[in-house]
Amino acid sequence: MVAALTGTELRHAIEEKFGIDLSGRPTLLTVRGRSDAKDGHIHTDSASKIITLLLYMNPVWESAEGRLRLLRGPDDLEDYAVEVAPSAGTMLAFRCTERSFHGHRAHIGQRRSLQLNWVTEPAVVRRELGRHRWSARLKALNPFARTAPVASLSQCGENLAKAKRAFDLYRPSSILG
Numbered sequence: 001m002v003a004a005l006t007g008t009e010l011r012h013a014i015e016e017k018f019g020i021d022l023s024g025r026p027t028l029l030t031v032r033g034r035s036d037a038k039d040g041h042i043h044t045d046s047a048s049k050i051i052t053l054l055l056y057m058n059p060v061w062e063s064a065e066g067r068l069r070l071l072r073g074p075d076d077l078e079d080y081a082v083e084v085a086p087s088a089g090t091m092l093a094f095r096c097t098e099r100s101f102h103g104h105r106a107h108i109g110q111r112r113s114l115q116l117n118w119v120t121e122p123a124v125v126r127r128e129l130g131r132h133r134w135s136a137r138l139k140a141l142n143p144f145a146r147t148a149p150v151a152s153l154s155q156c157g158e159n160l161a162k163a164k165r166a167f168d169l170y171r172p173s174s175i176l177g
Contacts, residue, residue, distance in 0.1 A: 002029060005029065005055070011023075014053070017093070025120070026124070028116070030114070030115040035109070039104075040104040041103055043103060049120075049124075050117070050118045051095055051096060052093065052094055053091065053092070053115070054113055054116075055091045056084075056085075056088060056089070056091075057114065058087055059087075065104070066104050067084060068083070068086065068102060069103060069104055070082045070083075070094065070100075077103055077105065
């Protein structure tokens, strides 16, 4: 799946959809398993990110909380153009600009996603990987940190299979411009 996400076929589809040349641009793949109260606030991605692609891995999403909203402005989470449930196989991509505001209502708990970013230069990847390593080490030292329940291997496999089927059926027109 990583090879498919970071490969040329998807890159070409993204380039075509957004009218941008990503050849030679490094990618950064981030895996998220949980969200907490500090996640979801209205923001734009950093200027070092060119495109953000999200692939959700949650079997079912009934909750109103945790649904990503692509917003019309920086001030109102209720003023959104699109709301996306983070259900398994749902893929969303957007260009990162100073106006690409997004966020979601606070959700505390499991919220699985793969985030793929095309970034401006290799130094961004090195910096982000270093930051994530330190963050993981600090979390491991915190005796009060909540640990996420471990999903069964079969559940993870089912989610990956759903996401792979969605990826195999992917068409550039399904990516939001």
